[in-house]
Amino acid sequence: MADINAIAKSFVDFYYSTFDRNRAELAPLYKEFSMMSFEGQQFRGADIVEKLQSLPFQRVQHQVVTVDAQPSNPQAGPLLVTVTGRLLVDDEQNPQHFSQTFQLVPEGTSYFVFNDIFRLNYGF
Amino acid sequence: MADINAIAKSFVDFYYSTFDRNRAELAPLYKEFSMMSFEGQQFRGADIVEKLQSLPFQRVQHQVVTVDAQPSNPQAGPLLVTVTGRLLVDDEQNPQHFSQTFQLVPEGTSYFVFNDIFRLNYGF
Numbered sequence: 001m002a003d004i005n006a007i008a009k010s011f012v013d014f015y016y017s018t019f020d021r022n023r024a025e026l027a028p029l030y031k032e033f034s035m036m037s038f039e040g041q042q043f044r045g046a047d048i049v050e051k052l053q054s055l056p057f058q059r060v061q062h063q064v065v066t067v068d069a070q071p072s073n074p075q076a077g078p079l080l081v082t083v084t085g086r087l088l089v090d091d092e093q094n095p096q097h098f099s100q101t102f103q104l105v106p107e108g109t110s111y112f113v114f115n116d117i118f119r120l121n122y123g124f
Numbered sequence: 125m126a127d128i129n130a131i132a133k134s135f136v137d138f139y140y141s142t143f144d145r146n147r148a149e150l151a152p153l154y155k156e157f158s159m160m161s162f163e164g165q166q167f168r169g170a171d172i173v174e175k176l177q178s179l180p181f182q183r184v185q186h187q188v189v190t191v192d193a194q195p196s197n198p199q200a201g202p203l204l205v206t207v208t209g210r211l212l213v214d215d216e217q218n219p220q221h222f223s224q225t226f227q228l229v230p231e232g233t234s235y236f237v238f239n240d241i242f243r244l245n246y247g248f
Contacts, residue, residue: 033198035194037193037194040190065245066243068164068241068243070161070241072196072238074157074238080204080241082223082241084243097245099208099243101204101206101241103204114196114198115194117204117206119206119208119223121245
């Protein structure tokens, strides 16, 4: 599964570097029927990036610890990508830990995000 | 999405209570084309439950902290279910934190596991 892992890694690098630089630029990744669960709240379509832009921090830095990928359909095409990592916001000294799951769906030579589920991991 | 959340919760309750009681009984949940990534290692079909049974602990207790669910296909049917939680093995006093992602595919009146990605969350 070298190919999928390479695609997953390349998506994850792109996603978090864009997130950390300018969240608004994530908009093309989501379609109007895309779904995001963010800390248990549900968002769809354009509301997804609006929510990401409204998050109450000025600076954020994601550090990816693990990336896993599997085909999510026996006919191949879509990919399930899971990430665990840490993030640091503004002047915080202690990173928060997160898990995020994406389903990526191919479109032309690229992928869009159909599913996105994000959780901070508390209680550590 | 009340329905999917209820299905996800009921699956998660069943999965971890069965895991903690007798891992061998998880076998019917996985088909020969099911996939598991366990701490970065890949397994398929019958190898999945064999791997779970070979894990080097006698007793394990999972405590689920969050469960999220989304339809993973626009035509409905399959579900993406993500879990964060803690687990305690044997006589350990300190729980380990984990994230797990499943894709559940309907079959008759039930679901089987097509994708399963498990990670311990280290470095806390």
